[in-house]
Amino acid sequence: xxxxxxxxxxxxxxxxxxxxxxxxxxxxxxxxxxxxxxxxxxxxxxxxxxxxxxxxxxxxxxxxxxxxxxxxxxxxxxxxxxxxxxxxxxxxxxxxxxxxxxxxxxxxxxxxxxxxxxxxxxxxxxxxxxxxxxxxxxxxxxxxxxxxxxxxxxxxxxxxxxxxxxxxxxxxxxxxxxxxxxxxxxxxxxxxxxxxxxxxxxxxxxxxxxxxxxxxxxxxxxxxxxxxxxxxxxxxxxxxxxxxxxxxxxxxxxxxxxxxxxxxxxxxxxxxxxxxxxxxxxxxx
Numbered sequence: 171x172x173x174x175x176x177x178x179x180x181x182x183x184x185x186x187x188x189x190x191x192x193x194x195x196x197x198x199x200x201x202x203x204x205x206x207x208x209x210x211x212x213x214x215x216x217x218x219x220x221x222x223x224x225x226x227x228x229x230x231x232x233x234x235x236x237x238x239x240x241x242x243x244x245x246x247x248x249x250x251x252x253x254x255x256x257x258x259x260x261x262x263x264x265x266x267x268x269x270x271x272x273x274x275x276x277x278x279x280x281x282x283x284x285x286x287x288x289x290x291x292x293x294x295x296x297x298x299x300x301x302x303x304x305x306x307x308x309x310x311x312x313x314x315x316x317x318x319x320x321x322x323x324x325x326x327x328x329x330x331x332x333x334x335x336x337x338x339x340x341x342x343x344x345x346x347x348x349x350x351x352x353x354x355x356x357x358x359x360x361x362x363x364x365x366x367x368x369x370x371x372x373x374x375x376x377x378x379x380x381x382x383x384x385x386x387x388x389x390x391x392x393x394x395x396x397x398x399x400x401x402x403x404x405x406x407x408x409x410x411x412x413x414x415x416x417x418x419x420x421x422x423x424x425x426x427x428x429x430x431x432x433x434x435x436x437x438x439x440x441x442x443x444x445x446x447x448x449x450x451x452x453x454x455x
Contacts, residue, residue: 173208174217182226184309184338191334192311194220200336201225202245202284205276230283230338233257239305239341244283249274251282261302261342263351263369267294270355270367283337286322289329289392292363296323296393297385298353301369302342310335326391347373347380352451354444355387358431364388365432366440368396368420370448372403379403379412379453389424389441398422399445408453417446 179190191198199218201207210216224230230245233254240260242251251257251268258265271277271285271294285295286306299306299319306317311334322330331337355367367387373380382403384396402416426437 171212171214173211174214176211176218177220178223179220180223180226182228184227184229184336187222187224187227187336188310188334190220190222191336194222198222200287202287203247203276203280205272205280206284206288206290235260236341239343242282242340242342244281244287244337244339246282248277248280248282248285252277260344261351263298263302263353263371264295264342266351267298267353267355267367267369270294270353283340286340287329287331287337289323289327290363291326291391291393292365292388294353294355294364294367294387297367297387298369299340299385300393300395301371301383301385302345303383305341305343306330306337307339307341308332308335309338316341320395323392345371345373348375349373350452350454352448354448354451356440356444366426366437366444368441368444368448370445370452372449372452374408374453377408379406379408382416382449382452384420384445384449386420386424386441386445389421389426389437391425394424396420396422396441396445399449403449408455410450410455413449413453413455414446417442417449420445 181187197219201223230243232243234241248268304319306322317330351371364387369385371383382400384399386394398419399416406412420441421438426434428434
């Protein structure tokens with residue numbers, strides 16, 4: 171189908187983006203990679219008055235290293251994330267999850283910030299952001315503010331972004347110590363959305379798990395931290411038995427849906443299985 175008529179703006183600076191959004195009418199949509207927005211516009215499930223294209227804003231692209239964080243521009247494409255040496259060295263969990271996003275064509279156009287701002291609970295990157303304690307930098311009419319990943323995802327396809335605000339970059343705190351990371355995804359066919367997935371970051375010391383951060387994909391209307399698993403893993407020996415015992419708590423506090431792909435009880439089972447696999451791999455077993 172053909173989208174409904176709309177006005178189009180392609181600014182070249184963040185300031186121009188905010189002005190275009192403010193003057194664009196009552197229904198303004200931000201176009202990042204367009205891999206989620208364009209299909210719903212073609213189906214006329216969305217009919218914005220104005221589309222503001224971020225493709226011309228160079229300052230929103232790229233990855234840089236700061237003293238305490240890796241900073242990823244919101245318009246950095248998935249393919250650029252995959253090839254970036256800073257991400258590979260400091261946050262390989264991001265690259266591993268990004269490699270499972272759709273296909274090459276989508277990864278070439280889709281953007282890191284766009285996928286996070288879309289906030290699809292079946293998307294691969296939100297749970298990774300939770301596991302890495304990412305911070306989201308937002309700019310709007312009221313200025314610049316930073317929102318923790320745990321506060322950014324509010325509900326299904328809903329974030330802490332307020333009217334007129336723009337996600338400009340994501341900060342990934344630099345981790346000290348010996349960390350292993352792994353993303354374990356289960357889907358029906360290649361290139362499909364996750365039925366369930368688990369993002370694990372594990373810090374080990376002298377054969378023990380000193381700290382674990384576990385993000386769950388598609389186990390509720392937002393990405394979730396598996397807090398019960400994290401608590402159960404703290405201080406235990408890095409063994410199959412200890413990890414399996416902790417992973418049994420993976421579905422606690424979740425509210426998975428039932429749909430054509432899987433029933434809720436099956437998702438709960440998958441969360442336990444995938445958590446065990448992800449933690450084992452992250453712990454180097």
